Amino acid sequence: MGTTLDDELDHVERCRAGLRRMLEGARDNVIVGESVAGDRYSAERLGRYLKSLAKELSEEPEGPPFFGRLDFGRDSAEHRGRAYHIGRRHITGENGGPPVVIDWRAPVARAFYRASARDPQGVAVRRRFGWRDTTLTGFEDERLGQGEESESRILAAEIERPRVGPMRDIVATIQPEQDDLVRAELDTSLCVQGAPGTGKTAVGLHRAAYLLYAHRRRLERGGVLVLGPNRAFLGYISAVLPALGEVDVEQTTLQRLLGAVAGAAADEEAAAVVKHDERMAKVLRRALYARIRKPVEPVAVPDGSYRWRVEEDELRRIVDDTRRDSLPYGVGRERVRARVVEAIRRQAEARGQTANAAWLRKIGRAVTTWLDAVWPAVKPEEVLYELLRDPSDPARGVLTDAERDVLTWAEPPRSAKSARWSAADLVLLDELACLIERPRGYGHVIVDEAQDLSPMECRAVARRSEHGSLTVLGDLAQGTTPWAATAWPRHMELLGKPDGEVIALTTGFRVPAAVVELANTLLAALEAQVPATRSYRTDGRLRITRVAGLGKGVVAAVREALAFEGSVGVIAADADVEALTSALWNDGLDVGGRLSVLPASMCKGLEYDHVVVAEPAAIAEAERRGLNRLYVALTRAVSRLDVVHARPLPPQLSLPAEAS
Numbered sequence: 001m002g003t004t005l006d007d008e009l010d011h012v013e014r015c016r017a018g019l020r021r022m023l024e025g026a027r028d029n030v031i032v033g034e035s036v037a038g039d040r041y042s043a044e045r046l047g048r049y050l051k052s053l054a055k056e057l058s059e060e061p062e063g064p065p066f067f068g069r070l071d072f073g074r075d076s077a078e079h080r081g082r083a084y085h086i087g088r089r090h091i092t093g094e095n096g097g098p099p100v101v102i103d104w105r106a107p108v109a110r111a112f113y114r115a116s117a118r119d120p121q122g123v124a125v126r127r128r129f130g131w132r133d134t135t136l137t138g139f140e141d142e143r144l145g146q147g148e149e150s151e152s153r154i155l156a157a158e159i160e161r162p163r164v165g166p167m168r169d170i171v172a173t174i175q176p177e178q179d180d181l182v183r184a185e186l187d188t189s190l191c192v193q194g195a196p197g198t199g200k201t202a203v204g205l206h207r208a209a210y211l212l213y214a215h216r217r218r219l220e221r222g223g224v225l226v227l228g229p230n231r232a233f234l235g236y237i238s239a240v241l242p243a244l245g246e247v248d249v250e251q252t253t254l255q256r257l258l259g260a261v262a263g264a265a266a267d268e269e270a271a272a273v274v275k276h277d278e279r280m281a282k283v284l285r286r287a288l289y290a291r292i293r294k295p296v297e298p299v300a301v302p303d304g305s306y307r308w309r310v311e312e313d314e315l316r317r318i319v320d321d322t323r324r325d326s327l328p329y330g331v332g333r334e335r336v337r338a339r340v341v342e343a344i345r346r347q348a349e350a351r352g353q354t355a356n357a358a359w360l361r362k363i364g365r366a367v368t369t370w371l372d373a374v375w376p377a378v379k380p381e382e383v384l385y386e387l388l389r390d391p392s393d394p395a396r397g398v399l400t401d402a403e404r405d406v407l408t409w410a411e412p413p414r415s416a417k418s419a420r421w422s423a424a425d426l427v428l429l430d431e432l433a434c435l436i437e438r439p440r441g442y443g444h445v446i447v448d449e450a451q452d453l454s455p456m457e458c459r460a461v462a463r464r465s466e467h468g469s470l471t472v473l474g475d476l477a478q479g480t481t482p483w484a485a486t487a488w489p490r491h492m493e494l495l496g497k498p499d500g501e502v503i504a505l506t507t508g509f510r511v512p513a514a515v516v517e518l519a520n521t522l523l524a525a526l527e528a529q530v531p532a533t534r535s536y537r538t539d540g541r542l543r544i545t546r547v548a549g550l551g552k553g554v555v556a557a558v559r560e561a562l563a564f565e566g567s568v569g570v571i572a573a574d575a576d577v578e579a580l581t582s583a584l585w586n587d588g589l590d591v592g593g594r595l596s597v598l599p600a601s602m603c604k605g606l607e608y609d610h611v612v613v614a615e616p617a618a619i620a621e622a623e624r625r626g627l628n629r630l631y632v633a634l635t636r637a638v639s640r641l642d643v644v645h646a647r648p649l650p651p652q653l654s655l656p657a658e659a660s
């Protein structure tokens, strides 16, 4: 392996040739795939795989084919004297020779992220490459084998680069404590508590990509699900996994997964609080199972000239036994049917009649009327409709009278069909639907901003990861819902993984130190016990400006911000967004493109190169957890934060000495 830039440029050419070969090979195979595979089913599967590979390779932007290189020393038992280039995807060598690039997820690549001067892991030299677009511009070496380790300029430049466009992958710069989480075993459920910008989202997405690589077969059936807080966030992160070659991960919000549509009804906060409370699980179960009636008379089934009879006592035993089996409601109904049919079959056989499949089906159909009276088929909507009309019975002894009253519809809709469901109702409908029939589970679920999930929402997530594992990402200090988590162990219990380990990430990669310092002054008022963080970034700027008029002040700040490279986000209390957008338009500033104005309620998980937070007091006052919201808003900036205020700042925010 060469060590000069020219040698590396030659290697870039080898990679490009390798990619071309892979693309041609995949295309050829698409053509012949159907004739080589043994049967139609495998032909189709193979064909689909090859087509998607060909598509993936041809659509992949010609990005840098590698970002690092490992030269192993003579003391490495496994890789003695070998060198490997590490990149986003594996690139095959010529004529079946060794690959020219190793996938970052391969076991050998691990040392790229983990080796250090103290523990070189057999690595003599770690090389990091610098690229300008698709051109290789240079590299940095660390001679770990000789105890040399330096602060990487390439690493710092990547972390401090101005942000434009959607979120990018971090494969070239994953930090050791992040790598630990990314490569944790598939069966391990984790909870990552991390301050703003510590890379929780990045870690979650890279974990998804890693698991799909390391456990593709096991995950093929169940799949991987990523849940984020809102659509803007999903839009922001949506390019990361495809850039890593993973296009099959479902990325959505919990609400959308539960079937949310536009125009949902809104709950008063008090009603939402009751609906999201864990005790609702019991209320719903009761409401559903209250539909089951004790059999009060025998069942008679006509069969030609004969009538079969199953006595009341036996029917009661069947229903009671089935209830004790704790099956989903819908499965229980079919089990009761089958047991009644079985009782009739025994009688028939005693009379010397043989019971074939068609006869059994006929008897099964004939008991439906009886079954409908005893264990009726139900739809979740019907159960919830009746519950919200009158929760008295199911809520007795579980909810207080006051809670029962806020749960009750003031004006019930005419029917279950015409009801408009709120966000909280969808969670209740899901609980019911899953009591009736088990939902589809995933092999692995990644939940971002998990601190905001209510106990009932946690249950919805738990049901989808019951037979799989879970990565929970969040920050207790950023909880903004009335039911936000205050401690992770309890939350992990609700999420069905009480043994999941809670791990803290404490180095921030987004927010500059001066901004972190300002935001941290709020922490004491947030009642969240979270570990202190340090910012990796010493660059960046914080400016706090008192203005006479908010609109004018924001326009001036935005004008200045646009002089820099990168995205600009104005974050304001939801009620102020319209007026501020107009002020910017009227001043000839183009909202859209590089400049966004967004309500504080939508800024979670997002980041902008330059952030203007408009009127912190209004953000703090707008909701019960307004200070948490303000904490989120203040921590969206990558390079510069402008705080613009016409009113006094909230007293909980103390200014660092040099900021004002």
Ligand SMILES: Nc1ncnc2c1ncn2[C@@H]1O[C@H](COP(=O)(O)OP(=O)(O)OP(=O)(O)O)[C@@H](O)[C@H]1O
Pocket (backbone or CB within 6 Å): 158, 159, 167, 168, 169, 170, 173, 174, 175, 178, 194, 195, 196, 197, 198, 199, 200, 201, 202, 203, 475, 478, 509, 510, 604, 605, 606, 607, 635
């Ligand atoms: N190892 C890394 N190398 C380069 N950039 C990184 C690294 N880790 C995180 N980042 C960057 O830092 C920024 C913040 O990361 P991310 O959004 O994942 O943090 P977060 O913990 O989810 O933040 P928040 O809680 O505020 O939503 C992103 O731009 C991300 O790409």
